[in-house]
Amino acid sequence: MLTRAIKITQYLHSLRHQLFSVPCLLAALIAFFSVFMVSTPAHAAVDTYVRRYLKATEPVALALDGQGQTKPFSAEDLSAGKELFETHCLNCHVGGATLPDPTVSLALNTLAGATPPRDNINGLVAFLREPMTYDGSDISFWCRQVPESWMPQEQVEKLAAFVLRAAQKAPGWGTSDF
Structure with missing residues (x-):
């Protein structure tokens, strides 16, 4: 049970580093702005x-x-x-x-x-x-x-x-x- 908790903690720690990495953040920003640029109303x-x-x-x-x-x-x-x-x-x-x-x-x-x-x-x-x-x-x-x-x-x-x-x-x- 303890080893399972440690593995989950290690996985979450690794995931956090991956999600907050510079390339991932840049990709998220590009996706965010492209949605708003494409869906901007005509007016x-x-x-x-x-x-x-x-x-x-x-x-x-x-x-x-x-x-x-x-x-x-x-x-x-x-x-x-x-x-x-x-x-x-x-x-x-x-x-x-x-x-x-x-x-x-x-x-x-x-x-x-x-x-x-x-x-x-x-x-x-x-x-x-x-x-x-x-x-x-x-x-x-x-x-x-x-x-x-x-x-x-x-x-x-x-x-x-x-x-x-x-x-x-x-x-x-x-x-x-x-």
Whole structure:
């Protein structure tokens, strides 16, 4: 009986060393993280701001042009647009305001009142490609030009989609109340 207890103790001691060995722990960590990486829900790529304030859980149809055509943008597209906005536009456009010229914000009514109107995807993309003053009379030096070589069409459309959806839904976007 005593030899049996000693053998069980030795076995448990050996098992403990095997289970807590570096290779075993690494294998357990890899298995743990791979389960969570594989089973991550699809909405994880969606920014919390996009989900909460832009109310984008399903694809959102945004005005493509002034002719009534629309284009759907997913929550993932809007999240990518938000990331582009934060990387390239946030220094001057905090909360949809325009710091260099506070009289011209990114509010929906201001975008619609520009010449040409910038309240649709094509209008905003055209502005980003060739920035013009609010009245369209001259080149704007406030915003930098975004050539195709810097930002492909798909990315610049996602950026424009984020700005339009924020102008539609984000509380305080483009106002002094943000």
